[in-house]
Amino acid sequence: STRARIVILGGGAAGMSMANRLAMRLSGARITVVEPRETHHYQPGWTLVASGVWQPDRTLRLNADFMPRGIDWIRQPAVGVDADERRITLADASTLTYDILVVATGLQLNYHRIEGMSTDLIGNHGIGSVYAGPQEAARTSDAIDKWLAIGGGQGLFTNPQTAIKCAGAPIKMAFTTQSRIKITGNRDDFALDYFTPSDGMFSQPWINDFLKQRFDRDNIARHHGQYLSAIDPQARQAEFTGRDGNTETRDYDFIHVVPPMSAPDFVKASDLIAKEGAFAGEWLDTDIYTMQHNRYPEVFGIGDVIGAPINKTAASVKAQAPVVEENIAAFLEDKPLPARHNGYTSCPLITDIGTAMLVEFGYDNDMAFMPSFSFIDPKEESWAAWVLKDYMLQPAYYAMLEGRV
Numbered sequence: 542s543t544r545a546r547i548v549i550l551g552g553g554a555a556g557m558s559m560a561n562r563l564a565m566r567l568s569g570a571r572i573t574v575v576e577p578r579e580t581h582h583y584q585p586g587w588t589l590v591a592s593g594v595w596q597p598d599r600t601l602r603l604n605a606d607f608m609p610r611g612i613d614w615i616r617q618p619a620v621g622v623d624a625d626e627r628r629i630t631l632a633d634a635s636t637l638t639y640d641i642l643v644v645a646t647g648l649q650l651n652y653h654r655i656e657g658m659s660t661d662l663i664g665n666h667g668i669g670s671v672y673a674g675p676q677e678a679a680r681t682s683d684a685i686d687k688w689l690a691i692g693g694g695q696g697l698f699t700n701p702q703t704a705i706k707c708a709g710a711p712i713k714m715a716f717t718t719q720s721r722i723k724i725t726g727n728r729d730d731f732a733l734d735y736f737t738p739s740d741g742m743f744s745q746p747w748i749n750d751f752l753k754q755r756f757d758r759d760n761i762a763r764h765h766g767q768y769l770s771a772i773d774p775q776a777r778q779a780e781f782t783g784r785d786g787n788t789e790t791r792d793y794d795f796i797h798v799v800p801p802m803s804a805p806d807f808v809k810a811s812d813l814i815a816k817e818g819a820f821a822g823e824w825l826d827t828d829i830y831t832m833q834h835n836r837y838p839e840v841f842g843i844g845d846v847i848g849a850p851i852n853k854t855a856a857s858v859k860a861q862a863p864v865v866e867e868n869i870a871a872f873l874e875d876k877p878l879p880a881r882h883n884g885y886t887s888c889p890l891i892t893d894i895g896t897a898m899l900v901e902f903g904y905d906n907d908m909a910f911m912p913s914f915s916f917i918d919p920k921e922e923s924w925a926a927w928v929l930k931d932y933m934l935q936p937a938y939y940a941m942l943e944g945r946v
């Protein structure tokens with residue numbers, strides 16, 4: 542039993558899982574969840590919404606359905622952290638102090654870093670983006686439908702110059718859009734071009750090779766070393782910036798925009814942000830194995846907000862949550878932290894409407910493919926993996942929120 546004051550910032554996939562786990566694990570702890578939204582977003586479902594397969598409502602649930610009993614839910618955003626004083630400032634200027642802080646705010650979408658771009662454009666002017674929200678995902682599907690109705694033209698699929706959540710989503714959008722084009726029978730009248738600032742298509746080498754071959758076979762042109770820097774919705778023109786800083790303008794009929802991403806601004810402005818290295822100024826400074834903050838031992842990070850070479854999926858949250866639970870319990874008893882996260886992440890990569898591959902891997906790429914469903918060969922595009930994505934992942938995800946898996 543402990544009387545520790547535990548504050549969890551964010552009640553999304555990671556924060557809600559931690560709230561339920563810690564409420565079960567630590568009797569007597571005073572747990573506060575800071576989460577401004579009433580609804581929970583099942584974001585993995587948005588690719589299916591943007592592909593015209595699901596209605597947006599299917600990705601929404603009430604947070605109240607998942608919040609454990611006996612915790613304090615504060616329905617407003619945090620706006621500041623003073624890590625030296627162990628104090629959180631909320632939007633109404635009130636403050637909270639903590640013995641243990643769990644940072645689970647997810648990440649911030651920085652559409653504004655693309656000149657001319659904003660989320661209210663999504664669905665108009667041939668602009669789509671699966672990331673912005675359930676309604677925006679539905680409007681993305683509408684924008685694709687409008688493009689199909691023209692009967693041909695140029696489609697552009699972009700990636701930003703930052704880490705992103707669910708690195709497979711931009712790829713899925715290219716493949717499912719192509720599937721919809723094929724159904725019209727006019728594939729040859731549509732040009733699909735895919736842009737990424739990196740040399741490869743994916744961090745994991747086997748998937749990288751597979752995707753390169755698959756894009757080339759399907760005649761989706763790959764452009765490496767370029768990111769979307771500006772957009773002119775009226776003219777339907779996109780500006781890409783290359784490694785040398787030179788820009789190139791391209792016309793489009795449809796563009797799928799993936800925004801730059803970072804930790805939320807208030808985390809960036811706090812002592813908790815990484816000060817040096819690859820994550821400096823952009824992501825939370827946590828040990829990628831123990832999930833403990835590198836400078837403030839009473840602070841733990843989980844989910845999309847942390848600086849880590851891979852991750853940023855709900856699947857990694859599922860692997861991280863028991864690690865964070867174990868390590869917080871040990872920390873409260875002044876014991877060494879026993880648990881380590883192996884970087885597990887997975888991505889059901891939709892390669893067509895109706896087929897998908899379940900790819901799973903960790904920090905050590907040799908550990909590639911850690912299949913948890915033995916009936917699926919991860920290297921085969923299969924109907925089973927599609928069914929898994931479409932129907933089975935969502936209940937498993939909700940079980941994770943409840944702290945049951």
Ligand code: FAD
Nearest residue numbers: 551553554555584585619646647707844845853854855856
């Ligand atoms: P989130 O779930 O985003 O939750 C963050 C929470 O913090 C939110 O509830 C938010 O309201 C709250 N918050 C934000 N700011 C504040 C603040 N200032 N104060 C208090 N609270 C705040 N993952 C997979 O495993 N498989 C997939 O197939 C997959 N597909 C995806 C497809 C798309 C299109 C997207 C967008 C994501 C996908 N993901 C997928 C990724 C997955 O959804 C995320 O990795 C996961 O939700 C991360 O959990 P999180 O708790 O860190 O962030």
